[in-house]
Amino acid sequence: MTTWKHLLVKTICFSCFEKNDSKYTIVGIPLDQTYTYRSGSKYAPDYIRRISCELEFYSYLSSVSLEYLGYKDYGNILISPGDLGKSFENIKRVVRGIVEETSSDRKFFIIGGEHLITYPVFKVLGNEVDQLIVFDAHLDMRDSYMESEYNHSTVLRRIFEEYSIPVIYIGARSFSSEEIDFADRNRDLVKICTPMDIEKDNCSIDRLGNIYISIDMDVLDPVYAPGVSNPEPMGLTLLQFLKYIYRVVSSSSKVIAIDLVEVNPLFDSSEITGVNAAKILFELTGLFEKTK
Numbered sequence: 001m002t003t004w005k006h007l008l009v010k011t012i013c014f015s016c017f018e019k020n021d022s023k024y025t026i027v028g029i030p031l032d033q034t035y036t037y038r039s040g041s042k043y044a045p046d047y048i049r050r051i052s053c054e055l056e057f058y059s060y061l062s063s064v065s066l067e068y069l070g071y072k073d074y075g076n077i078l079i080s081p082g083d084l085g086k087s088f089e090n091i092k093r094v095v096r097g098i099v100e101e102t103s104s105d106r107k108f109f110i111i112g113g114e115h116l117i118t119y120p121v122f123k124v125l126g127n128e129v130d131q132l133i134v135f136d137a138h139l140d141m142r143d144s145y146m147e148s149e150y151n152h153s154t155v156l157r158r159i160f161e162e163y164s165i166p167v168i169y170i171g172a173r174s175f176s177s178e179e180i181d182f183a184d185r186n187r188d189l190v191k192i193c194t195p196m197d198i199e200k201d202n203c204s205i206d207r208l209g210n211i212y213i214s215i216d217m218d219v220l221d222p223v224y225a226p227g228v229s230n231p232e233p234m235g236l237t238l239l240q241f242l243k244y245i246y247r248v249v250s251s252s253s254k255v256i257a258i259d260l261v262e263v264n265p266l267f268d269s270s271e272i273t274g275v276n277a278a279k280i281l282f283e284l285t286g287l288f289e290k291t292k
Contacts, residue, residue: 004097007090010075011046014109014281016053019070024285025106027098028076029091029121031113033084034151038229040266044277045076045111047265052278059286061242066285074098084150091120099124107288109281112261114229115140115152118214121259122159128256130209132159132167133248135241136216137232139172139179139192152229152262157182164189170203170244171195171219171236198240205244208252213245215260217277224276227268238276242283249287258284 014026028045035041057067077094080086098108110121115136122129134140134156141160145153160167169192175183183190193203218228221235236244249255263277 004093007078007094008075009078011073012049012053013073014049014052014071015057017057017070018073020072022070022072023103023106024069024071024109025074025098025102026071026109026111027074027094028111029079029113029117030076031079031087031091031117033079033082033087034114034116034148035229036146036151036153038264038267040264041112041114041229041262042079043265044113044263047274048111048260048263048277048281049073051271051274052281055275055278055282057282059283059289061246061283062286062290064286064289066282066289069285069289072102088120091117092124095121095124107255107285108257109284110257110259112259115214115216115261116150116155117261118259119150119155119158121257122163122212125212125256126159126163126165128210129163129165129212130253131211132165133170133208133211133213134167134216135170135214135219135245136172137218137235138174138216138230139169139183141179141182142176143178160186160189167191168205169193170248171198171241173234174232195234195236198236198244203244205247206251208248210254210256211248211252212256213248213258215245215258215280216262217260217273218262220276225273227264227266227273228262229264230262238279242280245280245284246287249284250291255288
């Protein structure tokens with residue numbers, strides 16, 4: 001056994017179709033240690049996997065059948081209860097191991113867990129990234145929250161401070177005054193597209209380089225995503241979201257990785273959020289197949 005695979009717990013494969021030589025790579029990170037409203041996102045990786053097995057293996061917007069592709073699913077990374085530093089080290093070791101083991105044309109999907117998972121993942125992949133694209137109701141750019149500098153409300157602030165990387169928010173609509181001031185001071189690097197901008201098609205996306213995409217499912221209106229840890233009204237519809245993520249991917253040189261976070265199965269009536277999360281990953285797979 002290598003020095004990182006012992007940090008993985010095997011589970012069902014996304015789509016229930018595992019293919020070891022697939023370029024579509026998935027890992028789950030069931031981290032849920034810094035929640036401040038609803039706990040339960042640690043159950044999301046397996047929840048989304050289970051639901052994915054019940055959906056048609058097809059990308060509607062790309063008109064691409066996915067039924068012969070399959071996924072290389074590594075399972076879930078072990079999280080150390082109560083030890084955030086150890087959990088970060090586990091995440092970094094596994095992500096680094098997956099990157100070294102897989103080919104450069106991999107399409108890397110990471111399923112959380114809370115939004116804080118983006119930080120340790122980015123510590124491994126960040127030097128390859130030119131822009132960070134964030135679909136989120138919130139900016140997550142507080143300097144600290146609840147006396148903590150490392151949590152779901154500070155994750156993008158930590159990444160921005162360490163990498164000074166351009167960040168484009170799509171669907172953001174809930175801000176603290178501290179975050180607004182910080183974004184204003186860094187307006188050359190921080191761009192915010194609100195749902196109103198999306199509705200009026202006033203969010204220009206073009207000529208992106210190598211990108212990392214982070215999808216917090218609370219970017220969707222609670223009608224489409226009731227099962228999230230921090231729901232926020234007046235969000236995007238699923239079709240608005242897909243329209244813009246298609247635009248982002250099509251405008252980029254390369255997608256380094258995509259994480260999808262903050263699904264909370266404990267509050268997901270009729271499994272709406274889980275179904276939409278699984279569908280988003282299918283649609284992204286179809287987009288990659290269409291544009292390869």
